[in-house]
Amino acid sequence: MIDFGQTVQTLRPQLLRYARAQLRNDAWADDAVSETLLAALAKPQAFAGQSQLKTWLVGILKHKLIDQIRRNSREVSATTPDDDEDFDGPLFNASGHWATAPAEWGDPEAACGQREFFEVLELCVEKLPGVQGRVFMMREWLEMDSLEICKELSITPTNLWVLLHRARLRLQICLQERWFGKAAAKATT
């Protein structure tokens, strides 16, 4: 049992990083992780038969994060703009043509087959600015329903689409800079 407790503890920093990335609030993140660890330590038998401790703990954490989001929904304002209306402006010239043409990313398997790719993608997701980052992770990581996200954040579906749109575009730009751009540079040298 002591071993189990210690092993659970070693995963705490990672759980905390995930919780902070989702909630963008250190106190709430601390709470969610504490609740996760308490739940795990109270029911070690629930882990029996599961192959990976991390998978099990992250599964519990995701539920606790959704609980936190529901609990704090009134305090979370999703209306703070992260960037201006013209967020995609720099990508295009005045006539609406691409200022710099998007690159050919090639075969998805070539990228997705690599662990490093997901590390870079993860970094890009966690770097998304506050509201966009929270909303994007609610949708794509916690897999919350769009209507529920709107309800918890008191925003309209249109607001949600705009936030997700900005997050997705920002992710593509980040991946271009940190992954595909570098891979292309490597291939030509």
Place this chain on the structure above:
Amino acid sequence: MKTLFRSCREVAALVIGGEDRRLTWVERLAVRMHMQICVTCPRFGRQVVLMREALPRWRAYRDGGE
């Protein structure tokens, strides 16, 4: 007729917007028409598809990868 002819900027916004909402038929048609005459936007479209395929795998990596 103007609504069927969109700039790259507008088409890119529709393509990425299509990830989260259902486009209207006019929007879908405008995207398809633009994609036939533009060499650059289809590349952007393929980036969006790659992202769509990568995200569930990122989720699995995040949740289970050691």
